[in-house]
Each structure stands twice: as C-alpha cells, then as structure tokens.
Amino acid sequence: MDTLDFHVSISEFCQSIKGLTVTAEECTQIIKTALEHYQNNALLILSYLNVSNLTLQSLNSIFMLFSSNFLKNSSSIIENAIQKISQLSNSVETLNYIIDKTIVPDQAFLNSLKKNDYQISDFLLEKYPDLLEKKDENDYTPLILASENGNINTIKYLLKKSANVHAKNCYQSTALHRACANGYVEIIDLLYQNGANIEETDDDALRPLHYCILRDNDEALRKILELKADPLAKNKRGETPAQMAARCKSLRCLEILNSLPQLKISE
Known part of the structure; x- marks a missing residue:
C-alpha cells in the first residue's frame, strides 16, 4: 500500500497493481484513494486487483464508495470487474450482487454480445430471460x-x-x-x-x-x-x-x- 504511486496515469497505475494480492480491507482503501486521484476510473482498478477472502460484505463496502449514478453509466468497466471477480470468487451469489449493482442489465447484455463474450451473456440471460427479446x-x-x-x-x-x-x-x-x-x-x-x-x-x-x-x-x-x-x-x-x-x-x-x-x- 505504501509503495503505490497514485500520481501516475491511470494506465500506468493499473499496470503497477496488475495481479497484486490484497485483502478486502486493503482493496477498499486503495479504491478510496483512487477515487480522489482517478475519479470514475477507480472502478477499473478493481478488475486488476487480486482480492483475497472476498465476501459480499466486503464487496458491498467497496461498491458503497461509488455513487449509484456512476454505476448506472459504467457497464463496460463493471463487466471487466465481473470477469475478474468471477475468476477470484467463483461465486454466483457474488456475481448476482454485482449485476444488481449495475442497474442496466440490458446495456451490459448488448455489450457482451458485441464483444462475443457469451459467458457474460449466458449469465445475464439466466438472471434476466427477457433480455433475449428486449x-x-x-x-x-x-x-x-x-x-x-x-x-x-x-x-x-x-x-x-x-x-x-x-x-x-x-x-x-x-x-x-x-x-x-x-x-x-x-x-x-x-x-x-x-x-x-x-x-x-x-x-x-x-x-x-x-x-x-x-x-x-x-x-x-x-x-x-x-x-x-x-x-x-x-x-x-x-x-x-x-x-x-x-x-x-x-x-x-x-x-x-x-x-x-x-x-x-x-x-
């Protein structure tokens, strides 16, 4: 934590933390500081961190840092976070939580189709079957x-x-x-x-x-x-x-x- 440089560009910072293993508490602190320096790009950082012992409670504390308006308009970044967190937690409950937080599943579904990312498409369809004909x-x-x-x-x-x-x-x-x-x-x-x-x-x-x-x-x-x-x-x-x-x-x-x-x- 003490060695992280929050004054470099967002791309440089993401590269510096890529694969970094942190606790949920440390992750929350990193996101808090990142919000001060990188604002809306802070959520992107979550997709680069390797968070150990991730729970719904700790995930909630992280998402509470972001405004609901920001989450509504950040589906592509959230999808990156979904992919990363799904690899870490392998928890359907956790993924459900994140999807609920995005609020715009139809936009996320269309984005996944554009990217040919059918794993995300499958998950969204299972949760929201109406998306197929939305x-x-x-x-x-x-x-x-x-x-x-x-x-x-x-x-x-x-x-x-x-x-x-x-x-x-x-x-x-x-x-x-x-x-x-x-x-x-x-x-x-x-x-x-x-x-x-x-x-x-x-x-x-x-x-x-x-x-x-x-x-x-x-x-x-x-x-x-x-x-x-x-x-x-x-x-x-x-x-x-x-x-x-x-x-x-x-x-x-x-x-x-x-x-x-x-x-x-x-x-």
Missing part, C-alpha cells in the same frame, strides 16, 4: 441489432437461445430486412434457414428483396432470389422490384432483375 428505443431486438451489424457469431448464439426471428423494429422491418439492407449474404441464408419469412413487409410494404435494391446489394439480391423471393412483389408505390431499382439507380440489381425469365414473361 427492445431498444427503436424497437430493435438483440437479433435485429446483430443482423444490422453483421455479427454472425452473435446471431448464431441468439438463434440457439430461440430468439424470435420474426420480431420487428419501429419501422416494421425484421432481422432479415436489415441483413439484406447491409448485404450480409451468409446472414441472409442463416436467418432463412431458421425460419425467417422472405416475403415479410415493413411499413412501406418493402420486403427483404426490396431492401437489397435500396443499396444496390447485388449479391444479397442473388441470394434472396435463390431462396425463391417473389421478383414481382410490389411496394407501397405500386412499383415492381425492377421499377424500384430503376428509380433508385440500383443498376447492378436492375441488371439481375431484367435477366429473370419471370420478368420477360410478364412484359
């Missing part, structure tokens, strides 16, 4: 978000947990719509194989096929057509996909659509 301010479920971001590993994880592939956001578009909009061919196939409806419509009667056209995602269009999407399905304007492609100047998609035998028959 919607954000735009009604995006975790599956829709993962499809928007192209995170195929998270999509596989969520589908194994029986995430609803038909869930819609505030625009009434599904995970498949978002995958098509972003041209994620492998994800399109994965969602379809797990029951996604290729003819589902959004607020503007746009189907996943139309979303391919919006950004001229020709490979995504080829995939959705391969899955037997209707190449003549009209949008709210009454446009066929080919007409929509012409209006949007989606030339690659227009070329594909114009080459289809169904369109030649309909002319």
